[in-house]
Amino acid sequence: MGTVVLRCYAELNDFLPRTQRNTTIAVSCAGHETVKNLVESLGVPHPEIAALLANGEPVGFGYLVRPGDRVEVYPVSTVPDTPLFPLRPPLTTFRFILDAHLGRLAAYLRMLGFDTLYRNDYDDPELARLAHDEQRILLTRDVGLLKRSLVTHGYFVRTTVPVQQIGEIVQRFNLRSLVTSFQRCIRCNGLTRPVEKAAIAHLLAAKTRQYFDRFWQCQECGQIYWRGSHYARMQQLTEQVLCQTDEISPSLPVTSDERREMCDA
Numbered sequence: 001m002g003t004v005v006l007r008c009y010a011e012l013n014d015f016l017p018r019t020q021r022n023t024t025i026a027v028s029c030a031g032h033e034t035v036k037n038l039v040e041s042l043g044v045p046h047p048e049i050a051a052l053l054a055n056g057e058p059v060g061f062g063y064l065v066r067p068g069d070r071v072e073v074y075p076v077s078t079v080p081d082t083p084l085f086p087l088r089p090p091l092t093t094f095r096f097i098l099d100a101h102l103g104r105l106a107a108y109l110r111m112l113g114f115d116t117l118y119r120n121d122y123d124d125p126e127l128a129r130l131a132h133d134e135q136r137i138l139l140t141r142d143v144g145l146l147k148r149s150l151v152t153h154g155y156f157v158r159t160t161v162p163v164q165q166i167g168e169i170v171q172r173f174n175l176r177s178l179v180t181s182f183q184r185c186i187r188c189n190g191l192t193r194p195v196e197k198a199a200i201a202h203l204l205a206a207k208t209r210q211y212f213d214r215f216w217q218c219q220e221c222g223q224i225y226w227r228g229s230h231y232a233r234m235q236q237l238t239e240q241v242l243c244q245t246d247e248i249s250p251s252l253p254v255t256s257d258e259r260r261e262m263c264d265a
């Protein structure tokens, strides 16, 4: 059995044991394993990978690693400045599906207008199937779930505080310019639209009916929204998220020289 030399760049190191971070790793290789399986066996889930090079050449997930190969693994933030092998079909829109532990993040994404599927009773096979069938980005803190082969687009949410998580997702997927606040129902993900007060007045509490005149209603579940104190808090949060995140370019290319430097290090 021979050895493959492998290097993971930037945030992919989050998935490696401390001793293997930001350095080259020697991995045993019999010669019949795909690069996808090899990298996942080290801990890195395939949806986090944006580009793969084997001996300086772009390869796909199905590339069979051979003893003596030098493999480089790149995340979306740091890709080489060479033509790349497409690892997955490109997304045409940003739609999400979240695991059961990310309920607050789901509400925040809906608040910013993003189509977000969330239920606290989806199991892992169902989450992977829905992500695949509906071409949704799977957000989770479960690395094992991200490694499922059905999942093509996914992301491991690094932070655990919901209000920081929404900032992280907006930054990671460069969503700032796509935010359309308060057009989606936080409860069910349906779209909302303005509704005449007279049509829903009988559903309102007395004080709401007295102090507010403009209302919106979810087209799916009927939930009624108005611009009360809850709205003000959400608006403040939205502004906070948008202030804390920057418009970013989709990736920061690594030049050939920089890459060589890292490989030789």
Ligand SMILES: [Zn+2]
Residues within 6 Å of the ligand: 185, 186, 187, 188, 189, 190, 218, 219, 220, 221, 222, 223
């Ligand atoms: Zn609804």
